[in-house]
Amino acid sequence: MNEKLTAFRRLMKERGVDMYIVPTDDFHLSEYTGDYFKCRAFLTGFRGSAGTALVTQEEALLWTDGRYFLAAEEELRGSGFSLMKMGVEGVPTLSEYVQAHLKEGGVLGYDGRTVSAQAGKQFLRIAEEQGARIADGWDLVGEIWTDRPPLSHEAAWILGTEYAGEDSASKIKRVRDAMKALGAKAHVLTSLTDISWLLNLRGGDILYCPVILSYLILTESRCVFYVQSESLTEEIRSYLEQLGVETQPYEAVYEDVSMLEGPVLLDPSCINARLYTLLSGRTGLVEAKNPTILMKAVKNEVEAENFRAAHLKDGIVLTKWLYWFKHTVGKEALTELSCARKLDAMRRAVDTSKGLSFETIAGYGPNGAIVHYEPTEESDTPVEAKGFLLVDSGGHYLEGTTDVTRTIACGPLSEKEKEYFTLVLKGHIDLASAKFLEGARGMNLDYLARAPFWERGLDYRHGTGHGVGYLLSVHESPNGFRWKVVPERNDSAEFLPGMIQSDEPGIYLAGEFGVRTESLLLTVEAEKTEFGQFLAFENLTLCPIDLDAVIPEMLTKEEKAYLNRYHETVYQKLCPFMNEEEAAWLKEATRAL
């Protein structure tokens, strides 16, 4: 029997906890989390990005989804945990399991800081139905984790208004106006990207997402920033002071929320269950979306212009890398990892680089068909002079964030490879060409990207596009392209000028190859007529789409015209930054069809 699990069960018994849940989230429901928060991985050994553990005196279970079944079985070996395969028939969900096994008078425990208020509400309902109790105040895994890494507290830094386009005082005023409109006297923010956006601060506490571990409480007269003192330089302290922002220790927020006066605004999908519990006793709780979510999704004109600059820098790097790749593959020994590392190094060398916006995906051949594939030392595959290399990558810059996928012909292609590449390109172009009335959402337009697939009985099992933050998370709500209505995902907001989202249809043939083509689209105003304001998309990404893989006859006149216009722009913008050989190649790579 695993020692950790034995120790953990002993601790549960001491505290009188019958069933304890260990989720994957940090205290802020962040997409990526720091090492301090990897309690579930510590306890179970399973390191995948999604999974929830549950322990009783009799059972130790881990739920995860289909992406991780193989890895989880491997990593759970010897841990004492059994795998619960999510989505497989006959396997109960976590909630169903809790409902069936939590006994009357029993105690269900979890660290309420690592569970969303929404999930917490559900557990509370189940506990009430069973006549059981919730104990959400203990981090029991932390108590047995002796060599736990410390909380990250990298130095925060200021994103100047030449980048942010609006100073923090103005943003705070706008949020206070929104609070007023909602009848709230206070607002509790725990989402790190919202706090960073609001204060025009960035940090380094989460990989790929330059934010600061913190909480923030805004009232009509005060703005209190709960943050580790190590994160604050003298410059930041003085900046915050000038802004009228007080600082308090990171964990002090849990005491302070109880002292708030008047109705409190919070977003149950963005706040942890512990804070929700502390606040939910009061009469005036205003549950609504964080006003910051929509504000930060709508990029202002300075941000939009900066995004164009970021994409120029990123496009230069990626295109130079592409030139190198096209002229090296088949001549030198390349692998997925060596290709990715070269690209990553080139991106990090850009003057205003703030690192990558996510782990680079470089999948060769059949690996391109694994949607969430990231090459590792173990999986690394040689890249040969045939077939496709799928590269999905992006960077953070002071000027904004990029996310781009190009599928590259490494040499001769089969007709099937070209046909599927061209299908993906049709979907990509048809969506990028959309013109629509204000009020339209992603779910109205997603069909445009899927039609070429659906016509042939094909599909891809991921969203067509996600919102993109400004030097924040590369995946940002509430805008995006998705056809199925999933209200709690909050990713099908009405498009507004200034919103940026990815356009990334793909096709994945298991064991054969994968194709995806992705650019970022800025929502812009088209004409205004008696019928209203029309909107359209400006393609921000600047990198050739591999014409070696295109079957021109499969494109409509309009699709060809779009592609030719796009390539003309790519050439005009990038050419001044290419050397002679690169420029000659780029001219050919962006030729009109």
Place this chain on the structure above:
Amino acid sequence: MNEKLTAFRRLMKERGVDMYIVPTDDFHLSEYTGDYFKCRAFLTGFRGSAGTALVTQEEALLWTDGRYFLAAEEELRGSGFSLMKMGVEGVPTLSEYVQAHLKEGGVLGYDGRTVSAQAGKQFLRIAEEQGARIADGWDLVGEIWTDRPPLSHEAAWILGTEYAGEDSASKIKRVRDAMKALGAKAHVLTSLTDISWLLNLRGGDILYCPVILSYLILTESRCVFYVQSESLTEEIRSYLEQLGVETQPYEAVYEDVSMLEGPVLLDPSCINARLYTLLSGRTGLVEAKNPTILMKAVKNEVEAENFRAAHLKDGIVLTKWLYWFKHTVGKEALTELSCARKLDAMRRAVDTSKGLSFETIAGYGPNGAIVHYEPTEESDTPVEAKGFLLVDSGGHYLEGTTDVTRTIACGPLSEKEKEYFTLVLKGHIDLASAKFLEGARGMNLDYLARAPFWERGLDYRHGTGHGVGYLLSVHESPNGFRWKVVPERNDSAEFLPGMIQSDEPGIYLAGEFGVRTESLLLTVEAEKTEFGQFLAFENLTLCPIDLDAVIPEMLTKEEKAYLNRYHETVYQKLCPFMNEEEAAWLKEATRAL
């Protein structure tokens, strides 16, 4: 001062009612209502299909929408009522007005049978906020309406299973299963189309919608039909008895609901406020969509086959009429009304006809641009041998219901007329050609019909399509095509095989002309692949689309192919029923482009 209004205010005073609301609905929230229910028209003089009156001792107001501003001003003259223009800036909504003027301790009255439970909840909330009271038990207009027409009680008749495809016992079982799944012991139905569908009965109590004024309560063991005894023939009584359905007087439902045991299932959007009030005190109220809504929307195979037969009969009539019109316009004096009356008479002469499914719209020239135009003796306009006549019409048959719009070239057309006609045709065809995964909704596909308009900064301000009932209402939820998400409209359900909806984009140039092309689409299965079940649409409507108005160069290859295939089908199906001249003309009218 108007006598009616004076008498009404006197009555309000006697009863201690400070503010009284008179809506347009009958007791069943029907789309069309019988003469008995026209209280608002009686009190105010305004006869439009939408409007709500409100009376206090000081004010008498009528709210209606933009379609009726002109008519309402005319008809309200001398009534003592002032017009409240809905949607015009500065004009409060009915709720806002009530909120602002209902005083503490005041009494807000209305006949709760004519208000939806949803609206009733809203009035109750306002009253509670103001410290006022609701009196929803009096039909005060009825008390002063001395020459009120009687409640309709036309004889009911049985729709045999050769038409309905499923007997009533089987339907009742399915609804009971749904009740069980929802944990309900009883279910109260007030929607007339749901009741008619469930019992396989039809009647004649509402114009254009062959239903029976009635209520129905279903429990695990009983099925009670509340209906006027005049509606029941001996045959119907014996049919109901065999089915195990008890009958009770129409109004007895208001007493019986109080005696129901166990949780009661009801649909707050389909039940009136009085019944809701009577039921809302109890603990077990299950608020959910009526299970019958989805069941009746999904036509079974017999119904689908019948719909094809209905469309053949309807197509023969409409096409023969079209032949007559094309050969008569410019030779004989025609008007909108004379054209409509001829078509109506031809439809009514079909062997299995059950009347029209709605009032025929025949709009010539600029009248075609008025979306809800129906010609009257006053508006009737001569039809000349140029420009467009827009004809939107449909019939009820034992085999189903039709709804078709054709815009007809009466002679030479301008380039602009042809261009807009072709745009509408493109949208119509692009939507009809859609292929999509099960799970898609109208809001995913609506863009297909609008894209040709939106590309040019144009739009039409109505939904692209609505569900169609089987010898019930021609407008049926929950399926349809709409791009804006309006949750309470309940018209963007996931498409399922067997659902029928209209495809009717249009364009309306005020003062010039209007174009609309409408066919009914049956949702059918396409192939099933590893990605799921794909669906597509089968075009049911059989009537040529006027090629005299098409600019072929504006159509894509795929659009042309669709149109040619459609016309080939129209010719093949209709030709056997045409005389020699008609057949020769039809051949030409359905020629391939």
